[in-house]
Each structure stands twice: as structure tokens, then as C-alpha cells.
Amino acid sequence: MSTGIKDHAALSDLFNQDEARVDWHDETLWFVRAKRDKAANTLEEWEALRENASQIKDNVLSNLHDYLSEFESNAQKNGVIVHWAADAAEHNQIVHSILKAKEITRMVKSKSMLTEECHLNEYLQQNGIEVIDTDLGERIVQLAGEPPSHIVLPCIHKKKEEIGELFHEHLGTPKGASDPQLLTAAARVHLREKFLTRRAAITGVNFAVAETGEFVVCTNEGNADMGAHLSEVHIACMGIEKIIPKRANLGVFLRLLARSATGQPITTYSSHFRTPRAGQEMHLILVDNGRTQQLGRADFRNSLKCIRCGACMNTCPVYRRSGGHSYHTAIAGPIGAILAPNLDMKQYADLPFASTLCGSCTNVCPVKINIHEQLYKWRQVIVKEGYADPKKAIAMKTMEFTLSNPSVYRTAGKAGRWVMKNAPFLVNNKLNAWYKQRDMPTPPQQSFREWYKKNNNE
Amino acid sequence: MTVGLFIPCYIDQFYPNAAIATLKLLQKLGVKVSYPLQQTCCGQPMANSGFEHLTTGCNELFIDNFAEFDYIVSPSGSCVLHIKDHLHSDGQPEKAIGVRKKVYELTEFLTDILKVEKLTARFPHKVGVHQSCHGQRGLMMSQMTELVAAPFSKPLHLLNMVKDLELVELSRPDECCGFGGTFCVAEEAVSVKMGKDRVADHLNHGAQYITAADMSCLMHMEGILKRRNSQVKVLHIAEILNAEEV
Numbered sequence: 084m085s086t087g088i089k090d091h092a093a094l095s096d097l098f099n100q101d102e103a104r105v106d107w108h109d110e111t112l113w114f115v116r117a118k119r120d121k122a123a124n125t126l127e128e129w130e131a132l133r134e135n136a137s138q139i140k141d142n143v144l145s146n147l148h149d150y151l152s153e154f155e156s157n158a159q160k161n162g163v164i165v166h167w168a169a170d171a172a173e174h175n176q177i178v179h180s181i182l183k184a185k186e187i188t189r190m191v192k193s194k195s196m197l198t199e200e201c202h203l204n205e206y207l208q209q210n211g212i213e214v215i216d217t218d219l220g221e222r223i224v225q226l227a228g229e230p231p232s233h234i235v236l237p238c239i240h241k242k243k244e245e246i247g248e249l250f251h252e253h254l255g256t257p258k259g260a261s262d263p264q265l266l267t268a269a270a271r272v273h274l275r276e277k278f279l280t281r282r283a284a285i286t287g288v289n290f291a292v293a294e295t296g297e298f299v300v301c302t303n304e305g306n307a308d309m310g311a312h313l314s315e316v317h318i319a320c321m322g323i324e325k326i327i328p329k330r331a332n333l334g335v336f337l338r339l340l341a342r343s344a345t346g347q348p349i350t351t352y353s354s355h356f357r358t359p360r361a362g363q364e365m366h367l368i369l370v371d372n373g374r375t376q377q378l379g380r381a382d383f384r385n386s387l388k389c390i391r392c393g394a395c396m397n398t399c400p401v402y403r404r405s406g407g408h409s410y411h412t413a414i415a416g417p418i419g420a421i422l423a424p425n426l427d428m429k430q431y432a433d434l435p436f437a438s439t440l441c442g443s444c445t446n447v448c449p450v451k452i453n454i455h456e457q458l459y460k461w462r463q464v465i466v467k468e469g470y471a472d473p474k475k476a477i478a479m480k481t482m483e484f485t486l487s488n489p490s491v492y493r494t495a496g497k498a499g500r501w502v503m504k505n506a507p508f509l510v511n512n513k514l515n516a517w518y519k520q521r522d523m524p525t526p527p528q529q530s531f532r533e534w535y536k537k538n539n540n541e
Numbered sequence: 542m543t544v545g546l547f548i549p550c551y552i553d554q555f556y557p558n559a560a561i562a563t564l565k566l567l568q569k570l571g572v573k574v575s576y577p578l579q580q581t582c583c584g585q586p587m588a589n590s591g592f593e594h595l596t597t598g599c600n601e602l603f604i605d606n607f608a609e610f611d612y613i614v615s616p617s618g619s620c621v622l623h624i625k626d627h628l629h630s631d632g633q634p635e636k637a638i639g640v641r642k643k644v645y646e647l648t649e650f651l652t653d654i655l656k657v658e659k660l661t662a663r664f665p666h667k668v669g670v671h672q673s674c675h676g677q678r679g680l681m682m683s684q685m686t687e688l689v690a691a692p693f694s695k696p697l698h699l700l701n702m703v704k705d706l707e708l709v710e711l712s713r714p715d716e717c718c719g720f721g722g723t724f725c726v727a728e729e730a731v732s733v734k735m736g737k738d739r740v741a742d743h744l745n746h747g748a749q750y751i752t753a754a755d756m757s758c759l760m761h762m763e764g765i766l767k768r769r770n771s772q773v774k775v776l777h778i779a780e781i782l783n784a785e786e787v
Contacts (some may be wrong), residue, residue: 092728099730109738113713120686129689398687400717404734437728439721439735440589442678446687462591471591475723479592486550486582487598496554516726520733521764524555531553531560535576 090433095405109403111239116397118346119447125348126338136335137451140388143326144378150293150326151369157296158367161358166368171201174370178203178285178318179210181366185316187212187283193300193307194218195287196234196391197320197370199413203285214285215277217306219270226253232407234414235344235393240406274306284310286356288321288367289390290336294329297357298367301340301350308354318366319356323374324387336390339449343392377425382460386421388450395444395454401437410434417444421457424465432470435461493532500526544574545610547603547644549620549756550582556756559777563616563647566783570655574614577606585623589722593627600630600637608636612654613644616779618676618754621646625680646676647779648754652695658702664784665705669748670696671739671762672715673755682754686715696754699782706781709746716742720761736765744773751775 089097099105123129143150155165168174174197182190190207192198192214204214204225216225220237224230226249231237238246247261256269286307291298298319300307311317327336333353341347359365378384396402396416407415412423412431420434435458444454465471485495502509503526511518544567548560567574584599603624607613615621624644630637651657672694676682683694700706719725719735726732740762743751751766751773753759759775766773 092730095728096730099734102734105734123689127689400719400735401728401731404731404738436591436724437731439674439717439719439724439732441674441717441721443674443685443687443715443717446678446685459589462589463593466591467594475590476592479587479590479595482587483592483595483598486584486587487602489579489581489602492550492581496550500554516729517764519729520768521736521761522767524760524763527555527557529557531548531557532576532578534557534561535564536578539576 089411091405091409091411091437092433094409094411095401095437098406098409099404105404107242108240108406112397112403115236115345116394116447119343119394119397120346122342122346122348126342132335132339133449133451136339136390136449137388139327139332139335140450142328144324144384144387147323147326147378150328151323153293154291154296154326155369157294158298159296161296162365163296163359164364164366166366168368168370168372170372171370174201174320174368174372175203175206177368178320179207179212181316181318181364182207182212182283185282185364187316189213189215189281190283190285191215191217191277191281191310191314192285193287193302193310194221194237195285195320196414197287197322198285199231200372201320201370202413203320215274215281217274217277217304217310218302219267219304219306222270222274223249226250230408230413232415233393233396234391234416240408278306278309278313281310282314283316283318284314285318285320286311288319288325289340290333291321291326291367292328292330292333293326295357297330297355299333299337300354300356301337301352302354303345303347303351305352308352311354311356312360315362316364316366317356317359318368320368320370323369323371324389340390340392343394343447343449373426377422380425382464383421383425383457385452386418386425386454386457388452389418389422390450392449394447394449398443398447399438400441400443401439405437410437417454417458418452421452421454421461424461428465428468429470432465435459435465493530496530500530542572543609543611544572545607545613546574546576547580547583547607547613547615547620547624548576549615549617551760552616552756555760556777559616559756559779562777562779562783563614566647566779567614569661569783570651570657572655575610580606583620583623584627585620586722588623588627596627597630600628601632603628604630604633604636604640607640607644608633611643612650613640614647614650615644616647616754616777617756618646618673618680618682619757621649622675622679646680646682646754648676648695648699649680649682651699651782657699660699660702660782662702662782662784663704663706664781666749667707667709667747668700668750668752668781669709669711669743669746670700671718671743671751671753671758672696673753673758674715674717676754677715683715696778700752700778703781703784709743709748711742711746713742718758718761720757722757725761732761733765736761740765740771740773744771749773750781752778752781754778
């Protein structure tokens, strides 16, 4: 999903052309954040649960190799065919080869952010395979020809009237119909036919349990189950960090996941897949795609704790006012901004700067990823690697010189205040991004230092 | 007890009244305060832009100016957080650690060190309190709405001691104002929208003044208020805590 050369700031500027829509987007996501707060507050052990989850993930990240090996061998004993993919391309090829062997050209897929990250749909389409996304939100953005704008709420940027238009065009609902119940019923009929006729289904994986070799898929719509149970071939795709040591750990993660994501106590379906049913093939693809590289970055390895709940997006005051597409990557928001530079530092150099470092993301994160601290650290890495705007680098050098020399600082300060007072047009103009929608402070007669020298009575 | 007064560069240049109020308030409470004349900036504008490697000069200067004091107090949670988290020095590492440990934001210092329980200030107005993020979430000056934990707030604790001051409730008590240092110009559209929304929350609840423990957030909101010709004013919390009895 290339967005050309536009960066987060430019894409956000576009999004903000329609202020009423920004308000609507902000309030919709704030509503989800408020639901999350309410759900979290029903558990007095909430903070202890977060700490527990974070520590379980610490253990996983420190012993990833062992848990993956244990998981693989248990999954194989259960009759699952396990594949390993080093990167997105290999993952996509594995999926294609499984389908090719079965001469399957049409399939269904439930939500999987990993396949978004790997751009699987585009790849399969180029190879003549039709993919139908069965999560309602994902199906909507698929019909619109757009990527998801949120990892849990893929079409949160669309209004029901716009969805009505899409359904009228693609599913034949009456023109102008936007009643959610009517539209959902139409989607249900449309998708039911796909479930019944497609021979292969892809699902994501929320948690893979090393001690049993089973994996857990969480949905609200039951679409993962419908796809998997009606298909001859079930392919589950997961990033290698999705592993947890024991089944008992689910008692921590399942309680955190849905409360953090949508404010529900638990997802409607938490489906455990362990062995293929008679006559079915069950494949599981373990994907690295930069994860081991991130594991090797001491400052950023904790980002791999992410359970993809989306709470950091809902709470982020920037995300709510810039929209998921402004992040021009599969995983938007604060977590996306610390994951994406690992994959391509140049293309995503803008993302760690798309934040005020307010820290709300870190506070809502159910696995306690220090997201805003990592954003700060990515900024340092990106500048050092040479991906900063050269104009900014010059400005920073000038600032360094001024602020390191007290007399230069005082002269510059005085000159600046003089200019603002006597020649405000030099500051209050189009070149000053501050002034476009905000007034400058009124320059005072004297600095505090000047006042202090005259008045201090120590 | 010796206290070094750290006045952030933009307060020195644009908001001297916030600094004067801080100084006078501390003096009123019997604290011996000095303002080192060679200070400039904590280096945060560069560091938050990814240029922390250019802050050596600022770091050394800061240590030279402030290492001798028992406490360093500043009317800015954000600048204090930067010093606490990032001040370092290859040449004098121990002094850097010492400085990081003894730097306090004003309301923290009043609450935790001076243990102030009574103020003489009077401010008969409706006031909205902006919880500046770095002070709130970084220095933990107030409880955060994201956490399941008992509420507290050092700034509110102090404001409640001010006679005739009426606090207004906000719909979103701890949402960021969108200033964010260079973010305010680099991400102009979102920054302004965040500022407008924050200001609207205060206006909708009838605030006559917006206050905060960080002048940078207030500078941002003031820019938006003035552009709209609003009569609502921003005032640093020190100016309210030091308001004269009328």
C-alpha cells in the first residue's frame, strides 16, 4: 500500500481538511477508549495482570527458540504441518504452494494482520487466486479497495452511509440504505455463500501454546471458525512472537486482550485449534519477517510483546486526529510507529515523529510496552542513520550553538523579542507554521534574567 | 537548604512573569533561591527531535550551573523530565546523576519536599487545569486516567488551597494539548486540531483561565485562544499559587 512520497504530516493535513469528520473519528475512537477504561476498572487486579502479561512475554522473548521448537514438535504430533518463513515473500510463497498443490483458486480469509503486513492478498491475486476477507470490517475495506485503517476496527474510518453505498454497488442492497442491521444481514448472506463454496481458509493466530501445540484465534464474528471448519485446507499464519509457554497463560492474556481492544470482557469466540479434523489439512506458518532483527535491538525488543489489541491507537490523540491511513503501513498508530522502522527505516522515518510523546499509549498497553520511550529512541536512531530532513539538521546545529553559549543565547533572545515587537511581519507570515492557525506570544519588555538582575534581593 | 532556580529558555524569553511568580512563591515560603545567570536550555528541543547527540554543550552548562545546589526547582514538568531522564556527561558522570536526582518541578517540590499545606493566595475565578503530559505521566504529578489506581494530583492539591478559586471539570481530564515541541510545526495540522479540541473542553465548561504546570502547553493554547480573540487567559500555576490577596 504505497502512498507515494507523502509522509505522516502531509497525509494528516489532508485528513484534517474535513474538520467535522476528524471530530467524528476522534469521538468514535474515544468512545472505545472510554469503554476500555470502564472494563479495566471492573478488575481491581488490572495493573497486576498487565505486569504479569509483560513478564510472561519477557520470558518468551528470552527463550523464543526453545518455545518455538517445543511448539513445533507438539503441533506436529497433533498432525499440523508446520512451515517456517524468513520473510514476507517466503510466507506468501508457502501459502501459494499449499493452494497450488490442491488446485485451489478461491479462498476465504479471516482477520490476520500478519497477512496485511506481508501483502498476501495482492500477491495471491497476482497469482490468479481470489481471496475473500470474511471479517465484516475487512470485507468492507476490501470492497473499497483500501487497506485497514486500524488493526482491530479495520473500517473505523468509514461512516455507515459510505458502507451503504459500497454494499449497494457490490452486494445489491437498496440505494441509500444505511441501516446497520440491514447491511450486516446482506453481508451475512454474501459471506455465507463464500464459506460454503471455498475449499481453503486462512486464519491468523492470537496465541500459540508451546506446551500443547494448539493455537487460539479470537474473533467476535465467528468467521474464523466458519472458514476453518468448512474448508479442506486450513492455513494459520503467525508471527513468531505470538508464542506463549502454557495454556494457563491464556487466563492472563484473554482477560487483557478484549478489555483493552474494545472494552468487552472477552471476545465472542476464543477458538482453540489443535488437530485437523478427519480429511482436513491444517498448516501453520511461523513467520519471522524482521522479528529476530527487532529482538536483537535492545531498545526495541519489547515491541515484540504486542498482542495487537489496538488500545494504543484508540487512546492516541494523534491517531484519532490523523486516521490510520496517515501511517502508510499495515499497523498504524503508536505501535506501528515503533515496529515499522525496523522493517524499513527510510520509508518509515517519519512515523516516530508523529507523536507528542504524551505517553498515554504506554499506560494503556496491556503488556506494558514502553511505546513512547521507544518513539524517542527511534528518533535518535533515525537521525544518526541519516534519515532526518537536512533542513532540520541545520536548524538543530544552529540551536546547539546558540544554547551552548549563554551570551549568544541572550543576544539571540533579545534580538528575537525585538523583531517580534518591532517587525512582527518577519515572524507572522506563511513561512511560520506556528502562525498559520495560532498567534505568537506577545514579547515581554524584558527577559526574566534581565528582571532578576535588576530586582533580585537575595 | 539551597535551591537553584532553573528557568526554561522560552519562559525566560517570553513568559518572565511565570518565572517571577515561581521565585516569589518560593521566597514567600522561606526558601533561599538563587538563579544562576549563565543558564540557557535543558536541551530537550534537540533531543526530542532526534538530535540528543547535539546536547553535550547544554548538558555540561546545566551541570556547571546547578550541580552545587541541594535542590533544583523549575516551573516546567517537561524540562524537568528531560533532565531527569536524559542528562548525562562523559566528563562528570557522577555530577550528572546527582543533578538528575535533585531536580524537581515546582508543584512536586512544594508538595513532596516543602510539604506545603497552606497558601495565602486568593484567585476568585473559574479555572480549568491542563494536565501537561510530561509532568503528569513522566513525573507522575497526577494519577493518570489510563491506570486502575487511586486518584491524586499535586497541582490540584495546591490549587485547592487557593481562596475563592473554582475548578472546572473537563470531559477529558488528561488529553494532550498537541504542543509536543517541534511537533507543533512539523505536524501542524494535527497539533492545531489537538490544541483547538483541548481549548474547547475548557471553554465548554466555563473556564475563565486555563492553567498548567508547563508553560509550553499554555503557550500553544494561548496561540489558539488569541487567534479566536477569546477573552479566556492562560496563566502558569505559579502565578495563581502566588496570586496576591485582594
